[in-house]
Amino acid sequence: MDGSLTDALVRSRRYFTRRGEVSDDLRTLTRTGGRQADDFYRDRWSHDKVVRSTHGVNCTGSCSWKVYVKDGIITWETQQTDYPSVGPDKPEYEPRGCPRGAAFSWYTYSPTRVRYPYVRGVLLDMYREGKRQHGDPVAAWAHVVDHPQRARAYKAARGKGGLVRATWDEAVEMVAAAYVHTIKKWGPDRVAGFSPIPAMSMVSHASGARFTSLVGGSMLSFYDWYADLPVASPQMFGDQTDVPESGDWWDAGYLVMWGSNVPVTRTPDAHWMTEARYRGQKVVVVSPDYADNVKFADEWLAVAPGTDGALAMAMGHVVLKEFFVDRQTPYFTDYTKRYTDLPYLVTLDAVGDAHRPGKFLTAADLLTHEDVENAHFKPVLLDGRSGEPVVPNGALGHRFGETGAGRWNLDLGDVDPLLSLLEPGAESVLVELPRFDHVDGTPGSLRRAVPVRQVGDRLVTTVFDLMLAQYGVGRDGLAGDYASSYDDATAPYTPAWQEAVTGVPAAAAARIAREFARNAEESRGRSMILMGAGTNHWFHSDTIYRAFLGLTTLTGCQGVNGGGWAHYVGQEKCRPITGWAQLAFGLDWKRPPRQMIHTAYWYLHTDQFRYDTFSADTVAAATGTGRLAGLSTADVIAKSARMGWMPSYPTFDRNPLDLADEANESGRPVAEHVVDRLRDGSLRFAAEDPDAPENFPRVLAIWRANLLGSSGKGNEYFLKHLLGTDSSLRATEAGESQRPRDVVWHDEAPDGKLDLLLSLDFRQTSTTVFSDVVLPAATWYEKHDLNTTDMHPFVHSFNPAIAPPWQTRTDWDAWQTIATKFSELAAGHLGTRTDVVAVPLLHDTPDAMANPHGVVRDWKLGECDPVPGVTMPKIVTVERDYAAVGDQMQALGPLLDKLGTTTKGVTYDVTASIDYLRAKNGTVRGGAAAGRPSLARDVHACEAILALSGTTNGHLATQGFKTLEMRTGTALHDLAAEHEGKQITFADTQAAPVPVITSPEWSGSETGGRRYSPFTINVERLKPWHTLTGRQHFYLDHDWITELGESLPVYRPPLNMGALFAEPELGSTGELGVTLRYLTPHNKWSIHSEYQDNLFMLALSRGGQTIWMSDRDAAKVGVQDNDWIEAVNRNGVVVARAIVSHRMPEGTVYMHHAQDRLIDVPIAETSGKRGGIHNSLTRILVKPSHLIGGYAQLAFAFNYLGPTGNQRDEVTVIRKRSQEVTY
Amino acid sequence: MRVMAQMAMVMNLDKCIGCHTCSVTCKQAWTNRTGTEYVWFNNVETRPGQGYPRRYEDQEEWRGGWELNKRGRLALKAGGRLRKLATIFSNPKMPSIQDYYEPWTYDYATLTDAPAQEHTPVARPKSLISGKDMKIEWSSNWDDNLGGSAATALNDPVLRKVSDQVRMEFEQTFMFYLPRICEHCLNPSCAASCPSGAIYKRTEDGVVLVDQDRCRGWRMCVSGCPYKKVYFNHRTGKAEKCTFCFPRVEVGLPTVCAETCVGRLRYIGLVLYDADRVLAAASTPDEHDLYEAQRSVLLDPNDPEVVREAERAGIPHDWVRAAQRSPVHALINTYKVALPLHPEYRTMPMVWYIPPLSPVVDVVRDTGEDAEDSGNLFAAIDALRIPVEYLAELFTAGDVAPVERVLKRLAAMRAYMRDINLGRDPDASIPASVGMEEEQVYDMYRLLALAKYDERY
Secondary structure: OOOOHHHHHHHHHHOOOOOEOOOOOOEEEEOOOOHHEEEHHHHHHOEEEEEEOOOOOOOOOOEEEEEEEOOOOOEEEEEOOOOOOOOOOOOOOOOOOOHHHHOOOHHHHHHHEOOOOEEEEHHHHHHHHHHHHHHHHHHHHHHHHOOHHHHHHHHHHEEEEEEEOOOOHHHHHHHHHHHHHHHHHOOHHHEEEEEOOHOOOHHHHHHHHHHHHHHHOOOOOOOOOOOOOOHHHHHHHHHOOOOOHHHOOOOOOOOEEEOOOHHHHHHHHHHHHHHHHOOOOEEEEEOOOHHHHHOOOOOEEHHHOOOOHHHHHHHHHHHHHHHHHHOOOHHHHHHHHHOOOOOOOEEEEEEEEEEEEEOOHHHHHOOOOOOOOHHOOOEEEOOOOOEEEEEOOOOOOOOOOOOOOOOOOOOOOOOOOOOOOOOOOOOOEEEEEEOOOOOOOOOOOEEEEEEEEEEOEEEEHHHHHHHHHHHHHOOOOOOOOOEEEEEEOOOOOOOHHHHHHHHOOHHHHHHHHHHHHHHHHHHHOEEEEEOHHHHHOOOOOOHHHHHHHHHHHOOOOOOOOEEEEEOOOOOOOOOOOHHHHHHHOOOOOOOEEEEHHHHHHHHHOHHHHHHHOHHHHHOOOOOOOOOOOOHHHHHHHEEEEEOOOOOOOOEOOHHHHHHHHHHHOOOOOOOHEEEHHHOOOOOEHHOOOOOHHOOOOOOEEOOOOHHHHHHOOOOHHHHHHHHOOOOOOOOOOHHHHOOOOOOOOOOOOOOOOOOOOEEEEEEEOOHHHHHOOOEEEEEEEEOOOEEEEOOOEEEEEEEEOOOOOOEEEEOOOHHHHHHHHHHHHHHHHOOOEEEEEOOOOOOOOHHHOOHHHHHHOOHHHOOOOOOEEOOOOOEEEEEEEEEHHHHHEOOOOOHHHHHEEOOOOOEEHHHHHHHHHHHHOEEEEOOOOOOOOEEEOOHHHHHHHHHHOOOOOHHHHHHHHHHHHHHHOOOOOHHHOOOOOOOHHHHHHHHEEEOOOOOOOOOOOOOOHOOOOOOOOHHOOOOOOOOOOOEOOOOOOOOOHHHHHOOOOOOOOOOOOOHOOOOOOOOEEOEEEEEEEEEEOOOOOEEEEEEEEEEOHHHHHHOOOOEOHHHHHHHOOOOOOOOOEEEEOOOEEEEEEEEOOOOOOOOEEOOOOOOOEEEEEOOOOOOOOOOOOOOOOOOOOOOOHOOOEOOOEOOOOOOOOOOOOOOOEEEEEEEEEOOOOOO | OOOOEEEEEEEEEHHHHOHHHHHHOOOOOHHOOOOOOOOOOOOEEEEEEOOOOOOOOOOHHHOOOOEOOOOEEEOOOOOOHHHHHHOOOOOOOOOOOHHHHEEEEEOOOOOHHHHOOOOOOOOOOEEEEOOOOOOOOOOOOOOOOOHHHHHHHOOOOHHHHHHHOOOOOHHHHEEEEEOOOOOOOOOOHHHOOOOOOOOEEEOOOOOOOEEOOOOOOOOOHHHOOOOOOHHHHHHHHEEEOOOOOOOHHOOOOOOOOHHHOOOOOOEEEEEEHHHHHHHHHHHHOOOOHHHHHHHHHHHOOOOHHHHHHHHHHHHHOHHHHHHOOOOHHHHHHHHHOOEOOHHHHHOOOOEEOOOOOOOOHHHHHOOOOOOHHHHHHOHHHHOOOOOHHHHHHHHHOOHHHHHHHHHHHHHHHHHHHHHHHHHOOOOHHHHHOOOHHHHHHHHHHHHHHHHHHHHOO
């Protein structure tokens, strides 16, 4: 130490302190004991209790949290660390969580909390006036909404302040009156409910879904709407989505993160990735920007946005060449023969001087088999030993019907499937294959020879031979435009070809492909691709994903722990799915429920179809035959609806209650009456005239969701046409030549279609501020509920740390309140009515055999007769006792005793569970539900979900497997036997997260405590996939898929918005600014719109809406970091501040999605209105092939298949604006 | 030898995902109150970046920590106590609120209360200092994920030292995260700077605390701490700082930041050190030797003589046992993969860091540095994207050799474990190449990869 004066001063401290505290060298001061001065921090830490809960926003985290309570106040939260161990040689799931969740308690007492019921003042005044005049609430509602000027007045006021407090009684009465009036006047399918992602809070989701379903309303889908549904999954696997838990990343030897920014979007799981590297896992990241996960990668491939499919196709080229052609890889060959459609035969149709791949050869094409049951659904392959065609077990045709019992399995017996027809002297023909890689975007084609054989009168080849042709991997003796080498940049899909498209060096693409496959070969399938929204939210994402899945399937990685696809966006797995589904859709009382494809719903009802300036065949291939020619997208939606492929609600241009009465009066069975009226044209599908007032959606309830602040693509179209309020929409409508052919065009587009927008929330969002009625909801720390995810194998609980404060109520409670009031008002207005429900052809049922070979037959064009359940929707009547809905909500209904439950084709007898629930929950006394198990409380609902699902009730899991065994003829029930006696109760989930049970509800096995990986039951137990062949499909032979040139994996570039909508050329700089690719990835500081308004998250970020752009683009328009900018395209206007960084690629901006419009958004210079949100610049674009139904795995199930609400192909002009902003 | 016990932490930056959960849970628990709005006992910085408060590492500006004077003796960089007394009412080396950030909130209530009006209601930012409308121009984490940027990079004092290595270009982007709490230094300059004797080290565990009764609000500690981890509560007028969550640690719980770290990268453990050697170590002439000097102050808890001396010093036997199984000790002194932050400040910081591996720079890979050729899928350390020089400026006063040694050990662990993972025979030459035994590498792998709860703390 230096300096005598310093010494003196420091020593002098000894006079103030006790002896021995200053160190001998005078550096420092130590002290022991007697530290009352620190009591502040001890007090600060002390608390009264800790309650387990979690966050039920649509986040996959499913993290269990400790909520601390002191003096009856929630103070803060930290993560639980008590997840059951995954074993001594693996990391654990603790401590799952993220900064968003850690900030949740801020909401509890925040000034954005919705504390009381609110109604738009102008509406409330008119309603009160109506009530004074008419006395009756239903008449009072009609007084407002059926009067054009009054309706206009409150609709135009939406989103512009003026909310006033109401009592629960008054608000609920008005809501109930709206439901009764709408059902009575317009029909039950004119009311809709929207609440996404049940897994994250099943009971809260089920609350309003149950009410909506019981009254006959339409529940709107979410997985497809969010564009999170990878349509390639139903296409290839016949499965919605099934993915490994994050703990299985640990098992991978090679991990590619492709469009999934794991540290941001899977924060609690990211550690598995960082830790697996220490086990020698190689990690590759494919991302346009230097994303958060690049930090952990061994290699970064900076791919141009939206071109991922090109890279994956080139990697597939390398895998096929080096591992299938240059040398045979026994593991890959065995795997693809057994588990894929590669050996199956495809007929080739002569077109001009070439051939085109056509339909699968099926048993119906074989003289020896043509009479077998379901022959059109039993595809054929050649036995390598005999050279003869055989019909293997396990096809769709074996799944249903008598003769298939015991034969729906993947057992090939003595058959050795022939992969390729190429042999010395084999005949070959040129096939014409589509390509989409021309610079100007015009579709093209190329010709490559494949070996062929004649089977009966058909010329056939194998899927494998077509795959080699498609990927451009030539073989000796085959002519055509094959690639000469990897360096051949002209031939799709070589590494050099992709370099020009993606910007990824050819050598890198080839090397990563080779490493990926070699690792899979050596580890028998432990190569994994972790994929997400960056690659899944494009218009053509299904093709991107099929190229990915080509890699994982060719290399035998699907159905293997540590291998295969790991799709993580929106896929939250509701593990106890069967129990939840019964409650949510009221299947215990009424079947079938109405379930609608959300994308098509808003495409029509927000009138976005009116602004489409191209036709559906714009996306057709050069090899197409004009099947979509002249049709607009709206026409295709209407066509799909009337053919029964996709659901369509509202269904008819008439109230379905009145339709039943009409049929009754005519003395005809309802279905026959409907067919007759459709034939003579006096009844039409509502989708054919969405702008007619009788076809409007009238009532929309939104809970646990923020449609207008988060998922609503085309936000400004919503504001204008659905809500009838101000918008910044700038697009012009389609000209006459571009308008729909079949769908009716109204010269004047309607504004304000919706009569009631009801939202239930605990905070103010863009949805609540535009709502007519806002009901105050309990937060996730104020109720009981259940939570699961596919990221981990546990089910755990929500519990109230405090009672719902102010006038808030749980969703379960609120919807019961609404249902009770509804029934009270319905008694006089509705009573018991018969409802006519049109049901689309459903997946996992014999409906999937309605359309042999996927041939399109439209009865309206006279191509066939309208036959319900075959060429049009099934027509089913449901009797609804509207006065009993309140009672039905609160008890488990009797249909379960009679019909059991059915999930993915397996039916369960649940009578034992019903008895158990009577005792567990108590039995309802009196009323419409007398004698039934109670669902009065949220805990009752939790118990019912747990008791009715195989994943949480071992008896049901075992029973389900035994049922399935009858069909497969293979052993399965031992998978659940270890837990046969286990019934997980709500109390179990309160104590700690509980591992679920292996069940036929899912495709993977957790038996013996192994990590969950999808399709392990298929691979290990030879259980077929739910597809046409029963195998994983590389080839799809539906007419429309063929028309789009997507029978095989193919590269399709992002849509050209310049060509489609006359937006400026991408990359151009003009007077108005620079035109850039506009991407809306997930945000680090929010889970969708939740938390973006949270003060902690705002303090850790930049405190409001931002757009990330590259330093190079910023320089072009003179933008500095943190400058105010405007982003403008035909869809709307956004005002935000710029974040400028060289980590962003030139040519692309990121506006992290769902920043909402409520926090620090000024008035836009461009529009003079409040700046918009991320979805102000997007709109809905529907891919026609997503509307296919009624054919094998291309059949509808809710959230399983449907058009995606993709939003990645958009562009925007970015410009600097005045730095003086006003609000 | 005078044995003392110290609670210490190791953060494995190679696992940090920059999620800031630690910051939020810490803030919620400790500084979510009036007077500490701008205070984050735990913060996470994106590097390159300026940090919080801005440019805190520029000691030529702030003059925190210690230095050796002309005679080679240890002295507070800000000058002796006389100077402090002379400037006590106008401390010029204090970061202003703008250097942290001006905390704000929004008028959220307007979303509910707005009367019928022309536009959609919006919540505007309001300063928590002045209550007035403001434009947000800095936050607690403004340069998050920028990887540096033209607008901010020149203000990263570390980057400035190695600027010839770095270009702010897309192709060369690199970044990593640096979570920071109080260092609970063995040689705390905050304590030495305090005219009131209010800052002290707890004898039994070395946690550095501010005596709230004795603090007079002179703020010399704020200046004296080179890490800027002592904060001034503008409501109480007292200094406050990270307490190493002593109310939790005392009952056997890890700190909030450690337990809630979803990257599972924080280790807490006891180390034993020789208090008699701290001054000499902190006075080591060559800055490059400070890392080794700091390591050498820590005692081997398995050395019988150390155990004896520890007992003589009154350290309970279970504490000695705890020091023996301490993951912190293992990472610092057994595997030698953890490094101190800015040892050149000479405060002997007790939060240690494992430096991050990073992807290779494409340029290197594309010019034929094909990792595959060597049978090793992983890149050579000299091809990494984060310049080793940058890491060295953070952890070893600019000496790249120790940083390279650590990164090579991590890489060797991955290569060695890959053989085991794929069922091949393990290759003993890999551990040998980085001076480790096979068992040692395996044990280190378990500690870093499996990182079970009861082995992290």
